[in-house]
Amino acid sequence: MQCPLLYRFRVIDRLPQKPSEAATRGTLVHAVLERLFDAPAEERTAPRARALVPGQWDRLLESKPELAELFSGEGAGERLAGWLDQAEQLVEKWFSLEDPTRLEPAERELFVETELDSGLRLRGVIDRIDVAPTGEVRIVDYKTGKAPRPEYSEGALFQMKFYALVIWRLKNVVPRRLQLVYLGSGDVLTYDPVPADLERVERKLLALWEAITLATETGEWRPRPTKLCGWCDHQAVCPEFGGTPPVYPLSVRPAESVEGVQGRMEPVRAEAGQPAALESP
């Protein structure tokens, strides 16, 4: 949905991406918030959560030794200390938004997978699922960045509606609430979905997959420059920045020969107020 060419670089060419401090900090904070619930409710305090940060960083390094390159060279120790402190601050911020002594998550870091009637398979990892005594389900996702401006909140909620669709298909229950917890700005964004929302997401996903299938067959993946290009690892091979993409690794056929589909994939503005999304022509 963000940039077709970036999708190609990541999923088809599988170009390596450098680890980033921000993304790694997000992974670390998620690990701490998950592990905190191992403790009895009354012990889930902010100091305890902060104290989990260094140990979880060690575990992360063990599983991904390449992350060590983030903090190498001159001043590395100081930068690492500052970075860990930022992670601790984000963890502490969470206590002003939710009270873990009053929560007993039904699931944490839950891998979910389902297949739609069309055969399209959806997968994801949900940060937390709470289930009320009434059986109502709340899906919670932590973000270490800042909450989007209101005009972009629909885009942020798309991921949550995706999870809600998966849970609906798996358990036959429409989640009562979707909750995004933004630790960077201290905001909580909620949305109570109805079946029509999730049916709309399903249609959008099918259109997206149709567009991806077409682009895979034709090799036509268009760049879509936005300010997110600043975070893209692949500017050197992106035509928007004077680069040349690597040779397409799959065999292609012209778009006109792809039966039943006319035109070609390009990013379009899907709905007013939403960020541009890929849709089949």
Ligand code: SF4
């Ligand atoms: S630099 Fe921008 S336009 Fe180019 S691939 Fe990356 S996100 Fe897409």
